[in-house]
Every structure is written in C-alpha cells, then in structure tokens.
Amino acid sequence: MSPERAAHRAERWKQKRRAKREDMHPPEPGFLEQVGAFVSNIRGSVVPRRLILTPPQLDASGLSLLVRELGEPAGGLLYKPPPLNEADQLTSLQGTAGIGGQYATEGLFGFESERYVGYAYGRYRHSPEERFYGLGPNSRRSTTSSFRRDEGLFGGLFGVSLAPETLIGGHVSYQLNRIGTVYGDLSDGQRPGRMLPGADENVDFLMMGSFFEYDSRDTPYKRAFGHRFAPTENRLRGVSVDATRGYYLAAEATHNLDYRHNDFSFTRFTLDMREFIPINEELLHGFAVRQLASVTRSSSGQMPFYRMTSLGGSRSLRGFGADRFRDRNVALVNAEVRCEIWHRLDMALFTDAGHVFREVSGLNVLTPRVGYGVGFRIKKNGQTLGRLDIAHSTEGLRTTINVGSLF
C-alpha cells in the first residue's frame, strides 16, 4: 500500500519512514563540504606581521605554518614544543623563506608572570637585496641601490611591572652584521661601499638597552615574547589599530658598542607616544595619534647606514615606499580618524608627516614628507587580522596590505 492510500495520518507518516528506511545510505560530503571542513578546522592566529595556521593534523605536534613579511612575503614553519609552552612560559623556533631569496630563523625561550617577563632570543636573517635610496630627506626615488645583508643576533631581556600599566626593564644583545654586494645607480657619495659609513666593513655591536613603558590602552599589546623592546622586532612599530581609548608611552635608550673597532658606537634615544580618544562611542568613532622621535648620539659622529632609522612604508609614512628615507634621526606624526563600518571592518582616514635629519639642528618641521589616505582593517574579537591602506603622497599612490596590527 502506498503512503497516500493509508487511512490514518499516523500510518501515512509511518509508511514514509518505512519507505525511507529501504533507501538509506550514509551521508557523503561533497568536494566543497570537504574543503569547507578542512578550512574550518584550521586554527589560525595573528601576531604582528605573522599569520600562524595550525591544521588539525599538526595540532598535537606543536608545529604550525607561518606566513610573515621579510621585506617580501615569506612562509615557513613555527615549532612550539607543547611541554615548554604552558601558560607562563614559551619556547619557539621558526624558520621562514621568502620568494625573493631572503630567509630567517629565530628562537625564543622565556617566561612571564604577573610581574616579571624575561626571555632569551637568537635570530639570523639573510636579505639578498635591501633597498637603499640614499641618506637624508632629499634622497630621490629614481636613484636606488640595493645591498646584501646578513644579520645575527642573540641576547636576553628582563622586565618588571611596577604597576599594572607600567613596565621597566633592560636587555643585552650581541649583533653581527655582514654587508655584501651592492647594485644600483646611486651617485658615489650615496652608494654603499664607497663613502657610506659601515658599508665596507663588518661591524658587530654589543647592545645594552633600558626601557620604560606606560600602557593604559583598552587593548594593549599582550606581553608577547619577542615583540616588546628586544631588537628581535622592527623598532618602528605603528599605532595600534586595535585600541580605541587610552594612552601609550614608551621611552627607550640603547647603547650600541662597536665591539671590534669602536668607530661606530652610538646611542639611540626613542620616545613614542600614542593617544587613542573615542570621539563618539555611539557612532563607533575614534581618533588615534602617534608622535615619535628617535635621535642618535655617537662620539665619532658616525654610525652604519643600515642601522639608521628609516621612514616609509606601512609603519610610518604610508604614501612612500618601505625605507624610503633614512638618516640618523627621525621625527614622525601619524593621525587617524577611525570608524567601524562593519563589526569586522574598520575604516580610517589618515595622514602621516615625517622627517629624517642628520643633526637635530637640521630638523625642519615646516617641510615634512606628508602622505594621506584611507585604510581598511579586518578585525576579529577586537584584534586586527589584516589591513589595507591606500595612501597618496608626492610620489604617487601606494597600496599596502599587511597581516596583524602594525600600529
């Protein structure tokens, strides 16, 4: 009897089930479902300039895939041995290589408690072609050069929280620098290997630094190992795009002792201040501004050109290329008006103004390099996963894409 012919409703519904039982089969996920399941099972996290992906197959091993920036996009492996990565300690090893021939390795071992943070670090980086446009604020984009650089670094850092929002500490490191072949069309005076300091000899530094930090932002940096003041990271970080209110102040002094010749010893002082002010919380608007000054002092009046602070790129002057301006001293102001246009997307209108100069007396605040533009930042749970900035300057329009919060 077909289900439609049954006389009672319950019997009709039963017959549908009996009929289905005769035609049952286990579910077979399609290709898209399998892809979706694979992707959704990958655990991902973002730390500044690094995207860490952990497929379930690697989860127990402590291995993860790593995507980061080494001048060019690079990928590799991150290893965190599970027994050495409990809540208050971390050990990690990573190796990455980029499409431009650059590669890097890095190791960290440390601990963190309520009050103390400390870690030891080691790093080696190889850059076959670092860009160099010349020194000073008037260098020209059309005359570029490049040089090979190998850098080794190892050392340790220790910090103490005197109060919940403050950290004070110091670090000691040893840095080896090896500069190689130079290509390009700079004039002799601006060309590495001729008159530029540090270009024709290998310089090793013993670096000793101290720092003070006050951080009252609503989304402060996690005290992530290796991402604070030790020279394992780029000194010139950006203004956090995660924070919406609060203040950040960092003062740092690092003496670089030329261990071999003492010709290039120098001391760098950096002051970094950032303010995050909600303009209208109801409309999810905020204002962010960063002022940074970095000056160097050296008894000989010289320092290697590749250790000079540079401006340009996504962390400083967004309308200019990376490391576009380079000199001993730097002054920089960034300002942004931000608004949330989607709960996972912020939009910002920004302007940057910066200046590099050899002597403090040469600082000309009236003629800074200026860029302005619009940025979009993808966020999740208050953390920035990636950002796109479109900036305009006297050198044209530049678009940059980055992983994580650079500011």
Add this chain to the structure above:
Amino acid sequence: MLDRCFNRTVADTPSPRSTRASCAHWVGLLLVWGLAAGVSSPAAAQRFLPDDPLWSDPDRMDMPFPAPQPVETVQEGPVELLRRLLAPPIETPTPAANVNTVEGVPNSSWYTNRHYRSPRSDAALRRGPNTTPDPAQQGSWQVEQIHDSALPRATIRDSTGRRFQLLFDTETYPELATGAAMVSSRLLHALGYNVPHYWLHDLRRDRLAPSPNTPVTDAAIDSLLTHTLRTDSTYRALVSRIPDVERRIGPFSFRGRRVDDANDVFPHEDRRELRSLRVVAAWLHHSMIRRRHTLDVGVQEDGRRFVRHYLTNLHITLGSAGARPKPRWSGHKHVLEFDQVLQRAATIGLSGAPWLETNVPHLPGLGHFGAIGFVPEEWRPEWPSPAFQRLAPADAFWAAKNIRHFSRSDLATIVETADYSSDATETYIVETLRRRRDAIGRAYLSRGGGLGRFTVQGDTLRFRDLHAQYNDAPDSLRRTITWHVFKNQSNELGRRLAQSTTRREAIPIPPSRARFLRVRLQSQSLGETRVFLRRTLPQTTLFPPMSMPYEVVGIKRRGERGN
C-alpha cells in the same frame, strides 16, 4: 459520512484479505449512499482522516543510529549568507510540513507540547528540563577533561559514574553565561524544545579531583578555576548533561533531512518548530543560533532506537555571547550586509547603524539584552538559517501564541533560577522578556483575527481572542460567522446553515445532522479563521443522532491578504 468507518476498518485490519471480508457489507451501502449524495470525488481528496488531529508524530520508530559526525562539517551559515546575497528570499513560503490539521505541531523527537497545551506549575517551570538527578554530592567529581575554550569548561564524572559538563563564567562577566543558560533552558523547555539538563552549583575546590588515567592534574584544575572564585570561597558552576545518550551523533542542519535517519522525513526547513525558532530566538536574543549549537543524539526507549534533536550551548542566549556580552549589532543584522557597510563607509560612519542607539544598563550578569529597539519582524540571527527564512505567518502565529502564554509570574519564576546576585539584574531581565514577549504578540498574533483555543462545549463553539487578550486591543472586532456543512470526502463545502455577526467568544453551533461542519469567523481587517467540526461518533454509527457532540478537527487561519 462513511469515510471514517471505512477508513478505520481498513486501517485496523491486519491484511487485505480480512479487510475485504470485514468491509464487504459496507461496500454496497457506500455505493448507494455515494450515488444518492452525488459524491464522486476520489478518496484522495478527503481532508480529515480518522486520527486527525494527530498529536503524536510516529518519528520514534526503531531505526539504526546514524554514524557520529564531526561537530560541523559544513559551514551552513556562510552558504546561506551567500545564497541570500545572490538571491532574494522567497516571498510566499510554503506551509510547514509537520503540522496537524489544527495548525499544531505533534509531539515528536524534536518537540513536545508543554506549557501552552497544559500550563505547568511554578515548580515544573523552575525544574525545567531536569528530569534526572544532578551530580551526586557524595564523593568527588573527577575531572576527565579540561576544554580549550574562551569560557572555563571541563568534563567531569560523579561518584555514580555519570558524565557532566562544567562551565564557569569569566572573571570579567560573572553570572553572564551561566545565568543565560539557566533562564533560556527553562523557557525553551517549557516552549517544547529538547534542551540539556542544567543545574547551578556553588562548588568548592575540594569537590573536584583529577580523574585517574587522564592528563588532568590538580594544577590544571587550579588553572581552570583561576579568576572565578567568589567571596564566599565557592565557584559558581553551570552543570549540564544530556540524558539517555546512547550515541552522540552530531549537529543537525536547518536544511534538508538526514539521509541516514529513516525517521527524519520532513525537510528541516519545513518543520514548524524550527521555522518558529526564529521568533523564539528573537525573544531570547539567541542571535548566535546556528547548526553548531544543536546536537542529535541516539537514544533508546522501550526497545526502540531513534534520534532525538537538541538545542545546545544555551549560555550564548540573552545578553551573553559566552565569554563576553553580545555586540550591539547582534540581532539587528546578519554578519554581513553590504548595504549597511557601504552606507557607513560613504558617510564615514555617521549613518547606517541604527542599532547603535540600543543601549542597555550596566548590570552584573546582564550583557547586552534589552527591549528598546526590538522589532520582532526585523530581528535577525547572526547567520541566516534556511528554516528561519521560510518562516510563514502561520508559523509565526504559532510561535507567538506559545510565547505570549508565559505570564509575568512565569517569567519571574524562571529567571529566579539563574540566582543573580543583583535584584536589579533579575528584575530587568524579567521586564525585558515581558516587553519582548509583548512585542512578539503585537507583531504576529493578529493573523486570522488572532483567535485560538477552540473547544466545543455542548452546542457552543468557544475560543479566545488572543489578539484582544494579549495585545491590549479592545474586543471591538465584529466578526461575521458563517456556518456550512462540510463534505470531508470531497473536501468541499455543502449548504450554508447560518450566518450572523457577533463580538462574543462563544458561538452556538447550528442544529444539523451533518458529520462535518465548517464555520468561518471573518473579521474586517485581520483576515479569517476557519474551524472544522466533526461529530465524535462511535465508529460504526451510520446515521448519527443530533445529540452526538462535535469536536474540533481542523483550523485554518488566513491573514488579511489571504496568506
């Protein structure tokens, strides 16, 4: 008239041979009666079957359990979001498939009629789904697993060997997740859904011990409990358990049917209780509802194995997103709505987010849950659900009358179980639930005139004007009442018996020998409700006497526009 007798005879006999034998003497009579009455419609047109209205769906037949599946093999939400962006939602959804003839939902492995059909006592509301004992107080609770999640969670086994889940609030938002789970589990259970059993316990540290032969250590338990200690040295813990689980299968989908479960014959997007869950979710602000917050489990009852379908993770209801309050946009839009994004981008964020104006007071344990700006029709889950998108007015009416049935006292009784430390929080949540309940009533309860609870008492058809009762609308609707004989076999109207107008909630049934009657209650502006009556006959009565009472066998509501 003979249909019921004939059908009953066929249905109750074990074989075609005996069917033919027992009905042989009726066949001639049927033919004569049919010819005399001029009835030529086939039996397939018959509207009501003898066991209508069906109140128990036979979907708990003995069937093999489906194989366990991963938590979420398919990201249903993104697929639905893409589908919604590419194609507009359907404008005239089809009727729900699993409803009975009085527009009700039969009891099933998905749903059980509870508070609306038989009002529950305060004690029953307070107890909610908990039909099994909570963890034994004798002996320690052995922690078998500590879960890696935003909220502190663990799996324990008590001294009787039963397994439970433990969940704690975060230090920043105490009582938020645990309170939401207690309130929502009791409301959803009273509404008829299957939910886990939930208990609140004040734990002391020495109650928990690492389970032998597991990697759990005392230090790990201490770490689990960090930041959740209260001033009286106890930990507020939410204990949950799904009872009688023979096999944990995995989440159910809001679209299609399980191909590996023979009991599952109605497409999920056409199940009324799943469609109507949109209205229920709006009430409870369960905007994070999606496939991963459901669970199918294999159970065994009276020797029958079947799948039971649960709503889980209820700690993300009300103002809670688990470890933190829900964001303000939640409930106001899907995770991605391009028009709003473009509007905010074009105006530098000065417009395009009306939900920003929905502020709630800062109360402990509340999160973001309020009634200001709550428009039930505009409320949206974070991820589109195929079942929710097929919500028809009849589904919404059904949900609204169930929700509107909760009195303020019922709500207060249930919210009390969350044991909020702040009286202000408790009062605010009760009031918010009440106001959201009222908004749902105003939005959906007017369909077909807003009439419900039809019963026959003697020679009178009684009903309740839910729209007038719940929406504070004065009963000023003059209804036109039209009685007809109804020919069930051919699903056609017979002669008109009477017509009148009235505002009363009791109307006399006109005298008739007809087996089926149909009355149409038509209001000027709210549509109409058609009620079908059938005489409650002994099955062998061929010519029923007029004294035999009627019963309600069918209800059909039509909105103002005929939908």
